[in-house]
Amino acid sequence: MPAVDMRSRRRTLLETERRKDIVRAAEALILRRGFGRLTMDDLAREAQFSKATLYKYFRSKTEVVAAIFVNYFDRVRERLERIRERKIGHAAQLREFIRAVLEMHEESRNFSQALMVDEEFMKKMGVLLADERRVPAEDRKFVSMMKDRLGALSA
Secondary structure (H helix, E strand, O other): OOHHHHHHHHHHHHHHHHHHHHHHHHHHHHHHHOHHHOOHHHHHHHHOOOHHHHHHHOOOHHHHHHHHHHHHHHHHHHHHHHHHHOOOOHHHHHHHHHHHHHHHHHHOHHHHHHHHOOHHHHHHHHHHHOOHHHOOHHHHHHHHHHHHHHHHHHO
16 A cells, blocks of 8 residues: 555544544533533643644534434444344344434433433524424534434435
8 A cells, every 4th residue: 555545544534533522521521521511722722732633623511512413323223233234033123223323322312311401402402393494504504414324214
């Protein structure tokens, strides 16, 4: 493999790891303080990155939270796909789907509870139910991403 390809591959892996580090730091901060008190300054400190580095990966805390949800939905989808690929009967497959969803819910329970009691987060989630023409411009990407992920789960 040429050196340029290897450097590009390493850079991509590093960027992926940095995004994961930022998402993990955001989850920890949200659990401790709530979404409404999450600031990009605190997130940069928690992730141990400069604020400039943080903004290279995420433009706002809404984008960070969207990444948390995308990560969650992707993990659910991957888990359900692994079950779907197994050669077991429909009833057994349904039981496995239900078990997987309940386990994933249990694993994320503390985080979900922290978000559900956060007033600012609940306002943000309200845009998912709103008429898309009335959604503020800064939330449209978030709404679109969440709808895409939810649609992929039901496909």
